[in-house]
Amino acid sequence: MTDTRMLDQGTTPIRxxxxxxxxxxxxxxxxxKPHAIHGFGTKLVVWQGANGELNVLxxxxxxMGGDLTQGEVKGDHIGCPxxxxxxxxxxxxxxIPYARRVPLRARTQRYETVVRNGQLLIWNDPEGxxxxxxxxxxxxxxxxxxxxxxxxxxxxxxxxxxxxxLIDNVADMAHFYYVHFAFPxxxxxxxxxxxxxxxxxxxxxxxxxxxxxxxxxxxxxxxATYYGPSYMINWLEVDYKGFxxxxxxxxxxxxxxxxxxxxxxxxxxKKPEGLDEKTCAYIAERYTESFGDGFLQDVAIxxxxxxxxxxxxxxxxxxxxxxxRWYEQFYVDVADIAPEMTDRFEFEVDTTKANEYxxxxxxxxxxxxxxxxAAAPADA
Amino acid sequence: MASFVPTSEETLEDLRHYTEDxxxxxxxxxxxxxxxxxxxSDHQTSVQWSAEARSACQEFVRRDQRPGGRDVHKPxxxxxxxxxxxxRAGDVPVGAYDGY
Numbered sequence: 001m002t003d004t005r006m007l008d009q010g011t012t013p014i015r016x017x018x019x020x021x022x023x024x025x026x027x028x029x030x031x032x033k034p035h036a037i038h039g040f041g042t043k044l045v046v047w048q049g050a051n052g053e054l055n056v057l058x059x060x061x062x063x064m065g066g067d068l069t070q071g072e073v074k075g076d077h078i079g080c081p082x083x084x085x086x087x088x089x090x091x092x093x094x095x096i097p098y099a100r101r102v103p104l105r106a107r108t109q110r111y112e113t114v115v116r117n118g119q120l121l122i123w124n125d126p127e128g129x130x131x132x133x134x135x136x137x138x139x140x141x142x143x144x145x146x147x148x149x150x151x152x153x154x155x156x157x158x159x160x161x162x163x164x165x166l167i168d169n170v171a172d173m174a175h176f177y178y179v180h181f182a183f184p185x186x187x188x189x190x191x192x193x194x195x196x197x198x199x200x201x202x203x204x205x206x207x208x209x210x211x212x213x214x215x216x217x218x219x220x221x222x223x224a225t226y227y228g229p230s231y232m233i234n235w236l237e238v239d240y241k242g243f244x245x246x247x248x249x250x251x252x253x254x255x256x257x258x259x260x261x262x263x264x265x266x267x268x269x270k271k272p273e274g275l276d277e278k279t280c281a282y283i284a285e286r287y288t289e290s291f292g293d294g295f296l297q298d299v300a301i302x303x304x305x306x307x308x309x310x311x312x313x314x315x316x317x318x319x320x321x322x323x324x325r326w327y328e329q330f331y332v333d334v335a336d337i338a339p340e341m342t343d344r345f346e347f348e349v350d351t352t353k354a355n356e357y358x359x360x361x362x363x364x365x366x367x368x369x370x371x372x373x374a375a376a377p378a379d380a
Numbered sequence: 381m382a383s384f385v386p387t388s389e390e391t392l393e394d395l396r397h398y399t400e401d402x403x404x405x406x407x408x409x410x411x412x413x414x415x416x417x418x419x420x421s422d423h424q425t426s427v428q429w430s431a432e433a434r435s436a437c438q439e440f441v442r443r444d445q446r447p448g449g450r451d452v453h454k455p456x457x458x459x460x461x462x463x464x465x466x467x468r469a470g471d472v473p474v475g476a477y478d479g480y
Contacts, residue, residue: 008391010384164384190453192434197453225453309384310391313398315420315476321398328384340399344429346455350421 010309012162012258016040017330018125019194019228020136022252024264025153026115029054034078036069038262039254040124044111045069049076055089056122058109062093089113118144118151119250119266121231127333135194137227140248143268148248149284153266154292161302163230163253163261167327169298170198170226171318173349177358179297181208182220187349189319191326193342197225207365217241229330230254238287246270247287251295263299267291316354319347397480403428404473406466410458412436417463420476425463427455 023029023037023046035046036059043059045068053076059069066082073079077086077094086095091110093102111122112131117140123131142148158166169175173187182202190197199222206216217240224234234249250266269284271277311320322345329341386392403416403426413433418426434440439456466472 006388006390008386008388010386010391013384190455192453195453309386310388310394312394312479314479315424317479319398319426321395324384325395325399331384339431343431344427344434346425346427346429348423348425350423352423 005312006310007306008309009307012307013331014258015126015331016124016255017229018127018129018334019123019230019330020114020121020131021124021230021254022250022264023056023120023122023254024155025151025266026054026118026120028153029120032073034069034071034073037254038256041255041257043067043069044122045071045078046120047073047078049073049089051076053089054113054115054120056111056113056120057087057089057091061085061087062106062108117250129334135228137231137233140233142270143248146271148268148270149280151250151266151268152284152288153264154288156263156265156295156299157256157260158253158263158299158302159260161261161305162259162307163255164324164327165302165305165307166251166253166261166263166298167196167226167229167323168320170196170224171320171323171347173200173318173351174316174354175298175301176200176202177205177354179301180294181205183355183358184349184351185355187318187351189323189347189349190344191322192344194228194329195225196323196326197223199223205362207362207369224249224251229327243272245272245283245287249291263295265291265295316350318349319345322347401480402473402477404466404471406463406472408437408456408459409462409465411438413456413459415459415463417466417472419467419472419474420480422474424476427459427463 021039029035029046030048032048037044037046044056045059046054046056048054057068057078059067061068061080061082063080063085064082066080068078068080068087071079071081074086077088079086084097085093087108088094089110091108093106096102111124114121114136116136121136171189173184176182176184182204184200184202186201188199201219201221203219204215204217219239221237222234224232226232230253232251234251236247236249238245238247248268253261253263255261267284267288269280269287271280313320325341329337403418405414406417407414413436415433416428437456437459439458463472467474
């Protein structure tokens with residue numbers, strides 16, 4: 001027997017989460033060509049038919065395994081490059097140009113699709129249930145109108161980490177100081193049903209160059225809600241020297257394998273009144289850049305850490321165990337969802353002591369920097 | 381069917397510590413909701429609801445009838461006031477035990 005604490009790395013799930021997953025901007029798939037998206041341990045084919053519908057199927061033809069993403073859109077259907085079997089968005093083979101009839105069993109894996117806020121969402125369920133439209137993310141008023149800048153959309157492949165690492169951030173107060181260089185001054189979580197929300201207010205650190213969460217001149221009010229396992233809407237109010245900008249950040253992902261996922265994020269900015277289009281576009285690009293940098297700060301941690309099934313917590317930490325209990329509901333059969341996975345849970349983090357220590361540390365860093373700068377001319 | 385599987389019994393004990401230990405019953409002063417509360421410090425509060433309490437809260441019933449959006453997830457102010465009352469009355473101990 002020893003007092004040494006052991007890391008329990010656990011085992012990762014062998015299935016992918018049930019729920020709505022975003023594949024990207026709908027407009028990016030609307031060119032009449034097949035598109036390949038890696039997801040759920042396979043490759044998916046996405047295409048828009050002549051009727052304007054967006055369709056998503058498993059990317060491999062049930063005939064001889066041809067790659068449908070390298071095929072051709074023919075009318076409403078996708079034709080396989082190997083033998084031109086034509087598949088419809090309902091998952092049925094519609095035509096085999098060289099055959100008298102189509103085998104009755106010619107059905108492939110299809111995914112129900114919805115376009116929401118300009119993005120293509122698909123329903124994944126290992127149990128094969130019909131899509132649940134009641135738990136779609138909400139529509140965002142005025143987004144996609146001329147009141148907001150167009151979505152600036154980006155993707156990033158993450159290898160060697162399960163996507164739960166990304167979810168853990170919802171409850172992680174202190175990493176905003178160490179990884180994103182901001183003081184979180186207020187931090188709350190609410191998990192309820194299929195949603196998990198983080199409320200945060202933060203201020204940039206004056207001793208670092210900032211990043212997604214700004215410098216000492218900016219304060220940020222953030223409300224971020226996961227609607228299901230993979231799609232987060234983050235409403236942000238950024239106050240920079242009294243100039244307030246409203247930003248909406250979508251943070252979503254598709255699991256690609258047991259320990260890999262494709263991170264996607266999109267940004268739209270409410271156009272401040274009195275500014276011309278060019279300036280609005282410039283502001284949107286700067287925010288896109290800084291939040292993109294923020295994700296890269298997280299990625300650097302994920303790429304080097306190990307999985308931990310038994311995190312050890314201090315009093316200032318957020319409710320990671322309750323968050324993971326919530327996340328578990330998407331990985332079990334519907335019949336096995338326990339009440340505590342969906343029961344409402346609220347948590348307010350005490351940020352007072354942490355901020356006292358952090359302000360002292362930052363003051364020390366600034367003093368060291370000032371001393372180094374004062375000494376520099378003498379060395380030169 | 382299990383998904384993220386711990387490899388140690390102690391992990392299950394940690395899970396119990398962090399999610400169940402020291403939760404104290406608090407009744408709302410305005411409705412029939414009863415929740416479980418823990419306070420690790422003056423500024424830290426955990427509130428564990430049950431489905432029964434969630435449906436008893438009149439504030440949530442009213443909010444659930446409104447269309448979804450960013451404001452539907454806020455706490456119930458009446459319950460928060462009831463918890464503050466219970467803390468003042470000494471019914472909810474304040475303090476953490478080794479981080480939980």
